[in-house]
Amino acid sequence: MAGAAAGDDGLATALLERFDRLVGRRVRSVETAIAWDRALLRLREEAPQGSSRHERLLAQARLIVADKARRLLESHRWAQEQQARLLQELSTALTAVADLPDLTSALDRRLPELGVPSIRLLPHGAVPSRSELPTGRRWTVVVEPLHVGADRLGHALFELVGGGSAERQGALLRALGDQISATLRGVGLFEEVRLARDAAERTSRAQARLLDDAAERLRDPVAELLRLTRPGEPAHEAAHRLLRLVDELVDLSRADPHGLDLDRRLLDPGPLLRECAGPQCRPAGGPARPESPPVPELPTAGRATGPDRLPAVVADAARLRRLLALLRSCAGQAGSTAAPTATAFTATVDPPYLVVHVPAPGLRADPEEAPTPPPSRPGPPLPPEEPGGGRAQRPLRTAGPAAPDRWAGPDAAAPGLAVARRIAVLHGGGLALRDGRLELRLPLPTPSGLPATHAARGPLLALAEAEAPPPEAGTLAGRLGRGLRTAPAENDAPPTDHGTTRPDRSTAPAYRDGDPAVAESTSRPSAVLWETSDAGPRVWSLARRLHDDPALRQTPFLLYGARTFGHRDLAGAVAALRPAELRPPAVVAGGGRAGRDRLRRLLDDVLPGRTVRTAPDGAAALATLADEDGQGPPCLLVVDRELPDMEGFDLVDRAAELTGAVGVPVLLHSGVGFTAADIRRAEPHPGAVLLGHGVLDERETAALLAAMAGRAGHAAAPVRAAVVYLESNYAHRVTRWQVARSAGVTEDHLGRLFHRELGLTLWDYLTRLRVRHARRLLRQSDDSVPAVGRAVGFHDRAHFTRVFRRRTGVSPHAYRGGEGPGGDGVGSGAATPPGPPTPQAQPDRRAQPGPGGSAGPR
Secondary structure, eight states: OHHHHHTOHHHHHHHHHHHHHHHHHHOOSHHHHHHHHHHHHHHHHHSOTTOHHHHHHHHHHHHHHHHHHHHHHHHHHHHHHHHHHHHHHHHHHHTTOOSHHHHHHHHHHHGGGGTOOEEEEEETTOOOOGGGSOOSSOOEEEEEEEEETTEEEEEEEEEESSSTHHHHTHHHHHHHHHHHHHHHHHHHHHHHHHHHHHHHHHHHHHHHHHHHHHHHHHHHHHHHHHHHSOTTSHHHHHHHHHHHHHHHHHHHHHOOTTTOOOOOEEEOHHHHHHHHTSTTOOOTTSOOOTTSOOOOOOOOHHHHHSOOOOOOEEEOHHHHHHHHHHHHHHHHHHHOSSSOOOOOOEEEEETTEEEEEEEOTTOEEOOSSSOOOOOSSOOOEEOOBOGGGOBOOOOOOOSSOOOGGGTHHHHHHHHHHHHHHHHHHHTTOEEEEETTEEEEEEEOOOTTSSOOSSOOOSOEEEEOSSSSOOHHHHHHHHHHTOOEEEEOSSOOOOOOOBOSSSOOOOOOOOOOTTOHHHHSTTTSOSEEEEEGGGOOHHHHHHHHHHHHOGGGTTOOEEEESGGGTTOSSHHHHHHHTOOTTOOOOEEEESSOHHHHHHHHHHHHHHSTTOOEEEESSHHHHHHHHHHSTTSOSOSEEEEESBOSSSBHHHHHHHHHHHHOOSOOOEEEEESSOOOHHHHHHHTTOTTEEEEETTSSOHHHHHHHHHHHHTOOSOOOHHHHHHHHHHHHHTTSOOOHHHHHHHHTSOHHHHHHHHHHHHSSOHHHHHHHHHHHHHHHHHHHOOOOHHHHHHHTTOOOHHHHHHHHHHHHSSOHHHHHTTOSOOSOOTTSSSOOOOOSOOOOOOOOOOOOOOTTSOOOOO
16 A cells, blocks of 8 residues: 555556455445445545545545445345336236135245245144255245234245345345235135135025925926816916916026126127017916917117117127016016017117117006005006116015906016016116116126216217218217217327218227327217228227227227127127237337327338337236237337336336247337446347437338338347447447447448448437437537537537538527427427438448547447
8 A cells, every 4th residue: 555655556556456356355235335435534534644646546445435335236226126026026926816726836936036945834823844844954944924914824934045145035025924915815715705605506506496396396286277277268367377477486586696697798689679579489487378469570769760770788698588578578467467469679779778668558666755546457566766777676566456366467577577677787787667668778888898877978989991980870879969970090180070960071089098188078979889890900990999998998889790799798899800901019108198199100100900009108018918818919019218117128028928929029219328238138139129219200210110010030239239339428439440349240240230220320320319419408408509519429519510400400509599399309208390301321431530520430
């Protein structure tokens, strides 16, 4: 130390190098670095006064310690981020656990990544045996209690590596214990629910067997009575009603929500209505009544007003057929003891329901307040409607006393109405009595899969490839008195309202993520009519966008066309209707809303027939990719390097895990530059391209996106290295040789790769990068124009002004005054007005300017 302070430069350099190696070996924590810094301060206080070389040596030594502390902090922060990510992935995996073997398997897969080689779970009160502990080596086991509140669940034995790791990983083990405790509690509750469900099913089956046995015992004497009497005799008719009453009582016992298994699918209600309106339609189990007169064909609302089709509903076909037959039977039984008159079903569309009307003059509503005089023809009452489409679960009562010779007439309809009401409620609809008619309401499908709670007041939106919307759209809009929007396939401008009598073609609605126009209830469509028989790529993409819009989750979809029938829900139908020529989508994640919309428009132009999905953050992008189940990996990912909830590379990594695809083209754009760490993170993704914001204009960006989507090979790794070098050193003098050396290739080879990859030369990329940073400094700082030029790598004011004017169309002074473009190019959130035309980039082989000129690759 004394020799170095005396002026021996070689000794001072050797001393600092040795000190640097010593710090690298000994300093393993920030606390140790702080202790070393304090020791250096004490040496400074003890050093001779006025020794400047001594001061410099100690200052350089402190810088070495400070650099080590900074690297330790960065490493610690990175380790914490990785640990948080792994804990989140573990939590996601544990949500799908249903039993202890699944829990153990998930922990064995995930915990080694967190530095925990193994784990053993012990129930409460159990003690680990010797066979459960490691043998033949040194080991460390941490016992973490598992509990939820005061409910003790057991203990977790975490095996760790290294003696001091238990103290360092205490917080991690506590977090793992909390996650495992919550999962164990959920597994226990799931098991309790499963046992309760099994017990309920056994009880239900036992009750059904008892009722079936009782019904069989009752059917024998009734069948004998039918054999001994003739059709038309009162005893014969009473036997018929008694047999139907037995069948309805059995069905009523099986109509409990826990015992009734509905196989709901999208189906066409028209054929079922026509079938159940026919003369042979009767409740299952009851004999046919040959004396019933023929029933006229179903008159639907569509036939009355023009269209002859009904939209699809989500229902169990067998149960819906049973429900319609019950309504027809009950309406006829309540009216008279004689043979029932012809029953005519009438269907109308009243979003969010399809309403089926059945004439029932013999039924009356059950009054809640003042009693009503009994009707002239007694019949069973129907409980009044409850809000939300449900029905009050009150016992059914007959409307009045029945004559002795007609006791079976009104009473026979009561059990059937109870069964019909329960089946309707299980379908999400309801049953009501209005103006002497039974009204059965069946909910139309919605994106959420749940029935809409109320009718919206917005206009109707019709989707179709044809020039004219479906005829049902105009008829429904005119009957409801609402506006009609039409969505063509030409573009994505916002739709406009039209009259209800002559719906004109308009532009398609731009329903994008978080669109404020969609958030307004006045602009939301009250229903979406979709003609699916000719669904093309554009209309399908719009329908998919409407289906995924959070603001439209309760909006009913009126689906016309046989291609929708047979699917379990609306989401399944939309997925099945995907056109064959529509390949996997392109996904844009991060950036401002304006930037995402601009990239969407570019991708719509360069990738016709593809869906372009946008997401404001990484979680939404991953949900979008997960939603594309069975469609393969995306054709292109455009990701901002810094997302609100994760890094862009984290999204790319997790997307590769989710889709199982390697080599998906990925454009990672950034407004803050790239680092050497980005090169390493891009290595597992050979299709990744790095690009700075504002470097390419819209035409060049569109060409790059089209080339990436259609590229058969991989992106060039040397180009990524060159971009990182330029982004990190744009403010310094840069030569082509320096950039080529950082990329590990020759200068000419790098120039060819760079121009082929991005459509620019190294020189043009660097110049645009410098101009972008100069624009930012001119707007955000008070530095002079020459100072701004020097800060971004231009050391000649005249040259800086010429280049800036060529790129922006205005001088630096005018730009600072508010003239010229205000955005940062494609990928940023700000709008970019069109500037002067950019000349076609050509390979640049100009020599390096002198010391006073702008430094650029040569």
